[in-house]
Amino acid sequence: MRALLVSLLLFSGAALGATPETRLSGVFQAIEANRLDDALRRVDALILEHPNFRLAHLVRGDLLLARARPLETFGNVAKTVPAEKVDGLRHEALARLRALRHRPGDDRLPRYVLQLHSEQKHAFVVDSRSSRLYVFSNDNGMPKLVADYYVTLGKNGMEKTREGDQKTPIGVYHVTANLPRKKLTDFYGSGAFPINYPNEWDRRQGRGGYGIWLHGVPREVYARPPRASDGCIVLSNPDLESVGQHVQVGLTPVIIADEVEWADAASVAAERAALAGALEQWRADWQSRDTERYLAHYSGRFASREGQKYDGWASHKRKVNAAKRWIKVGVSRVAMFRYPRERDFVVVTFDQDYRSDGLSNVMHKRQYWVKEGASWKILYEGAG
Amino acid sequence: MLSFSTRWGWLLIALALALPARADEVQEAAKLLKAGQHRQALDAVNKALKAKPRDPQARFLKGLILTEQGNSKEAVEVFTQLTKDYPELPEPYNNLAVIYAAQGQYDKARAALEQSIRTHPSYATAYENLGDVYAKLASQAYDKALQIDSSNAAAKNKLSLVRELVGRPAAAPTAVAAAPKEPVKPAPEKPKPAAEKPAADATAEVLAAVNAWAQAWSKKDADAYLSYYAKDFKTPGNEPRAAWETTRRSRVTAPKSISVTLASPKVTMDGAERATVRFRQNYKSDVLKSNSSKTLLMIRSDGGWKILEEKSG
Numbered sequence: 001m002r003a004l005l006v007s008l009l010l011f012s013g014a015a016l017g018a019t020p021e022t023r024l025s026g027v028f029q030a031i032e033a034n035r036l037d038d039a040l041r042r043v044d045a046l047i048l049e050h051p052n053f054r055l056a057h058l059v060r061g062d063l064l065l066a067r068a069r070p071l072e073t074f075g076n077v078a079k080t081v082p083a084e085k086v087d088g089l090r091h092e093a094l095a096r097l098r099a100l101r102h103r104p105g106d107d108r109l110p111r112y113v114l115q116l117h118s119e120q121k122h123a124f125v126v127d128s129r130s131s132r133l134y135v136f137s138n139d140n141g142m143p144k145l146v147a148d149y150y151v152t153l154g155k156n157g158m159e160k161t162r163e164g165d166q167k168t169p170i171g172v173y174h175v176t177a178n179l180p181r182k183k184l185t186d187f188y189g190s191g192a193f194p195i196n197y198p199n200e201w202d203r204r205q206g207r208g209g210y211g212i213w214l215h216g217v218p219r220e221v222y223a224r225p226p227r228a229s230d231g232c233i234v235l236s237n238p239d240l241e242s243v244g245q246h247v248q249v250g251l252t253p254v255i256i257a258d259e260v261e262w263a264d265a266a267s268v269a270a271e272r273a274a275l276a277g278a279l280e281q282w283r284a285d286w287q288s289r290d291t292e293r294y295l296a297h298y299s300g301r302f303a304s305r306e307g308q309k310y311d312g313w314a315s316h317k318r319k320v321n322a323a324k325r326w327i328k329v330g331v332s333r334v335a336m337f338r339y340p341r342e343r344d345f346v347v348v349t350f351d352q353d354y355r356s357d358g359l360s361n362v363m364h365k366r367q368y369w370v371k372e373g374a375s376w377k378i379l380y381e382g383a384g
Numbered sequence: 385m386l387s388f389s390t391r392w393g394w395l396l397i398a399l400a401l402a403l404p405a406r407a408d409e410v411q412e413a414a415k416l417l418k419a420g421q422h423r424q425a426l427d428a429v430n431k432a433l434k435a436k437p438r439d440p441q442a443r444f445l446k447g448l449i450l451t452e453q454g455n456s457k458e459a460v461e462v463f464t465q466l467t468k469d470y471p472e473l474p475e476p477y478n479n480l481a482v483i484y485a486a487q488g489q490y491d492k493a494r495a496a497l498e499q500s501i502r503t504h505p506s507y508a509t510a511y512e513n514l515g516d517v518y519a520k521l522a523s524q525a526y527d528k529a530l531q532i533d534s535s536n537a538a539a540k541n542k543l544s545l546v547r548e549l550v551g552r553p554a555a556a557p558t559a560v561a562a563a564p565k566e567p568v569k570p571a572p573e574k575p576k577p578a579a580e581k582p583a584a585d586a587t588a589e590v591l592a593a594v595n596a597w598a599q600a601w602s603k604k605d606a607d608a609y610l611s612y613y614a615k616d617f618k619t620p621g622n623e624p625r626a627a628w629e630t631t632r633r634s635r636v637t638a639p640k641s642i643s644v645t646l647a648s649p650k651v652t653m654d655g656a657e658r659a660t661v662r663f664r665q666n667y668k669s670d671v672l673k674s675n676s677s678k679t680l681l682m683i684r685s686d687g688g689w690k691i692l693e694e695k696s697g
Binding site: 029054055057058060061062063064065067068069075076078080081086089220359 | 533
């Protein structure tokens with residue numbers, strides 16, 4: 001069993017290249033193989049290059065202490081040190097090692113990324129349980145894992161609901177800005193990428209707070225413990241720089257989940273096809289000017305951005321559509337993301353090209369689709 | 385946590401004292417050092433070196449005297465030169481390491497000790513010291529991991545306390561042989577029951593007195609603690625008794641908690657009125673841990689067995 005784990009580790013290490021994290025895992029491999037001198041040499045070299053990598057110092061402490069007397073625990077600091085001081089580092093070590101050992105295979109896809117549109121080059125998926133941010137590239141609309149990074153999340157856990165709760169939100173967001181290092185204090189490290197929390201869905205749920213960012217760490221540390229931020233997603237500075245190279249402001253989706261649901265490509269494709277079908281039917285029915293068929297796509301619980309409920313909104317649509325002699329609706333650049341934690345709930349965004357004998361306009365639209373019985377219905381729509 | 389205790393390589397000095405043929409300044413200097421007369425010892429050894437500048441025993445002794453005088457810089461020079469001229473001797477490396485460790489230069493101490501062991505793989509003292517140095521390096525690594533400032537005043541106080549506890553080394557020829565072979569520190573042991581020594585009630589009495597002394601210390605009961613010292617107790621460096629008592633009183637009462645346990649005590653009776661007790665002393669307080677060997681010269685008096693002399697090593 002141990003041999004198997006080690007070989008898995010070797011494999012993933014080789015695939016990822018020599019990051020400080022994979023080098024640390026090399027130290028653990030040496031420890032597992034009982035090559036303690038080699039382990040100490042490796043951790044010394046790692047610390048020489050990354051003197052602010054506190055976890056590496058902890059491991060070095062253990063390796064040195066082991067030469068003096070038997071260790072009782074990982075992070076065998078003096079008993080007088082409060083447990084919470086060293087627990088953060090212990091948890092960081094576990095999170096990093098687990099993530100390297102349980103990296104999802106190429107045939108596993110996050111269930112949330114149903115469709116990326118052609119201009120979205122990447123999507124980020126954050127897994128709170130494994131303290132990991134996964135970067136997916138756009139492979140003909142389907143996600144393909146290209147890198148993953150250790151992250152620090154809210155010190156009080158997940159599902160942000162109010163300002164100051166020090167939790168990280170769960171949901172589908174996107175990057176809204178790029179704040180370079182020089183505009184920030186050292187606390188944010190090599191940069192920051194705010195996301196659009198609270199989004200429309202959060203507001204409808206009455207969730208408050210603001211200022212959820214992806215950002216780096218202060219100079220004096222390489223990383224922070226897994227649960228230490230005020231709700232932000234925090235990466236080591238080199239990792240933030242790597243992730244930052246993939247960011248397209250206004251486009252890059254950031255999906256934050258408690259525990260990512262992984263699925264095979266076929267079931268993701270099937271779900272995508274069903275939703276694409278529903279969206280196309282909605283477009284065709286709108287264009288047909290058969291208002292009742294069009295309205296059948298909307299949930300009875302629908303509400304518009306302005307807070308208009310289904311009945312008022314439906315009678316308004318009936319009035320508008322009845323006055324038209326023709327309508328043409330074009331839909332392009334479609335992206336679809338299943339919402340984490342919510343049951344059968346999908347965010348769909350697209351460019352809508354609406355033309356009619358009266359009014360024409362082009363807009364970027366956001367819809368929330370929810371499954372009611374066997375069919376997908378629209379719960380919300382608005383510009384987005 | 386700091387548990388570094390200095391263990392000197394005394395082998396050469398033991399030799400110097402044991403060689404009757406060398407009735408010269410070297411032997412004289414060694415005696416003077418043992419008696420705490422450092423300046424005279426230095427004069428004697430310098431005189432010897434004038435005649436034989438390369439003599440390893442004299443140079444080693446000079447290094448010890450300089451260390452005792454607090455002249456670490458010159459002591460380091462002497463020991464370093466010895467390692468160059470006599471790379472096969474492990475003791476100079478060991479003593480270099482002890483000086484470096486006292487200065488907080490644990491990486492240098494480690495290198496010197498590893499060298500000492502390389503030249504002499506069975507040199508137990510170096511192993512023991514190396515264990516302590518690794519523990520100290522580990523503690524520094526942990527401090528970096530936890531971002532505790534290890535250069536703060538508390539840490540410095542600990543160091544001076546260590547010196548205080550370990551005291552000046554006693555040039556007992558048995559010191560090296562008596563050092564435990566294992567670099568791993570033993571867990572505090574309960575003192576061996578006196579019943580193991582079938583012969584002597586006196587032995588049991590001596591042991592009881594030493595245990596009571598350790599207990600009074602553990603309870604931070606300074607009066608009881610001081611009551612175990614004989615009237616003509618030989619204070620370190622012939623310090624006036626009152627001054628010594630004041631220092632001891634504050635050392636015994638200052639920590640929040642103290643625990644002193646004795647391991648493997650050995651009582652040697654010298655007639656019916658005098659005894660020598662050797663043991664490992666495990667000292668633990670809220671600020672400091674130390675494990676060192678200690679020798680008490682005990683004398684029988686009206687109030688029972690009292691301490692006449694207290695030596696480390």
